[in-house]
């Protein structure tokens with residue numbers, strides 16, 4: 001964990017999510033995967049809900065999916081973000097859902113079910129992922 005803390009901004013993370021933010025530094029979306037039954041789980045948790053194993057690894061996602069749902073954040077202002085700020089719940093092709101910014105898509109064009117693809121970028125020196133139209 002020490003190496004992870006040096007490579008990503010710990011303000012965005014906690015011990016459960018360090019691997020996720022560490023993956024973003026390498027431009028990867030890493031999702032927790034049970035080492036016993038191989039099922040993916042998101043958000044991260046210590047025990048597999050399917051087989052109760054405590055052993056896990058990570059798997060890199062392809063970075064494509066569709067918009068399952070979204071909200072438009074209008075207030076309060078978020079430092080480093082333009083307002084209003086669209087935030088999506090993205091269903092990845094692998095079947096898990098992640099929360100990420102949709103700011104590359106004009107708000108009036110965002111649609112449930114829209115195919116999207118991951119875009120890795122830096123915001124205030126923090127490695128992040130957002131999604132744009134595929």
Ligand code: ZN
Pocket residue numbers: 034035036037038039048049050051052053
């Ligand atoms: Zn399992």
